[in-house]
Amino acid sequence: MGSGFSSWCTTLCLVVSALMCAQDGDARRVAKWQEEDKDKYDHTDSSVHIFFTIDNLKTGKSLPICFSYQSSTKSYLLSREEANSIPFSSEKLPYLLELFSFSKDSPQAKAMEYTLKHCELEPIEGETRFCATSLESMLDSARGVFGLDTEFKLLTTSSLTKPTPLQNYTILEVPQEIFAPKSIACHSMPYPYAVFYCHGQENKNRLFEISLGGEDGEKVEAVAVCHMDTSQWDADHVSFRVLKIKPGDSPVCHFFPLDNLVWVPLPT
Template identity: 65%
Template sequence: MITEYGKDLHKEKYDLPHEHDMNDHLSLQVDTKRGNDGHIEIMGKHMDDEVHEPLRDNDKDDHKRLPKMHVHAHPSMHMDPALNVFFTVDDLQIGKSMPIYFPQKGPSTTPRLLLREEADSIPFSSTQLPYLLEFFSFPKESPQAKGMGYTLGQCELKPTEGETKFCATSFESLLDFARSLFGLDTRLNVLTTTPLRNSTILLQNYTIVEVKENSAPKKLACHTMPYPYAIFYCHGQEIRVDRLYEVSLDGENGETVQAAAICHMDTSQWDRHHVSFRVLRVEPGSCVCHFFSPDTIIWVPAMAV
């Protein structure tokens, strides 16, 4: 359950209770009134994180270009290790091993999620970028400035046909958008990838030990974006065209990860230069799957889990 709106929510992390068993190992029971024991942190992406993909002016559609933590490459391709998250639906077999990159997230690198009153007092528009850079004391050519410009630009892109998208700048706006999409009376679950606990090895071989498809007719994935405070880029399809999975993985070093993953069954509208096509050696229109980073949350109706 999400705790009540108000002062109790105004802290550097916002805690959501969660359940942890093998049948529901990634789910969070969510409503808007009260909380119980257990928690998961809603986190933002730190401004010092690199934006791994090129910031191209001709991008028409953000969901065709996944943020940093959603890209993958085989080591032989001499790409950034963080690109090791893509796979095909045929790879979802128990016993299958593959190299996967999971970033290690922690409180020291996490911007806080603002309350609406705070967020609404700060402009969130590319037209206000010069003011914002001065406000946050970032030099114009700094990585932080480029990250802010990237985030503002992506948030201002129009959704494609059949897509729902929204950039949440506060805790309340994140929750309100999810509830407006699914209905005010719908109980929600949040699926996540469990963060690494004992390992500093971000890229290693993992073996699939369990696969569970989530039957949600509608879903909303919210990715953190580079910004001085937590921004969630949320998007989903109005009809069910993707497949959502919960995957249990055993790492070579003994690390176990309960991962959320999605398979995009139709990529015909994606940018034909999307890195996933090159990584998987497939053509636009082919199925493309990827694991979610631990700082991504996926909202689904509770009945679907």
């Protein structure tokens, strides 16, 4: 019990550090979504310069990549108790808009509606899917996927400095594959406080850690995933337009933004 609790606390600290979430003031403060930043709230407007094919995983290969924070608004992490005290449902959207003082036609309202509806989608066959509104709920859900007695680690894309929004990056070394029968990727979502959409498919993804060098000298230690089976994906998925392929044609790979998390179990 003691060692398990200690391990849980250590993992929690690692997540907070990875997200750089040491905010000033009380956690009850939510993100101050300013009207002048309204172009940031459209989650669907995220950069498309993260997709590539598995054939591109070669040393010396150069790719145009945009390493950014997927949710560019400043969101605050809530405790489980705080998060559970706030409804998280599209049915409650009118109440939530009133709670956060957003008009129903505002960019913030559209972003909240997008996130709530995305979190309510049914998983496809063989997929695990959940949304976490606190770190505690994220870790508990991950434990439920991997097994209560399974230890797991966190992978993130990292850079020593803020990367240039879009530039060509060269693969510096042979990509290192992370062999894991299961993995869970958690993507930050636009919302007044920190919300993560997490999903994974058993034995249908391949994870890689990739060292990249930018044109400006920036070095990024990136995490990327290749989805080996896309036959059940929506035909309108942006990756198909970018890569000019159709569902099931070939694996779709993408780099993870800087504020995303990937959980993998440790070898037993």
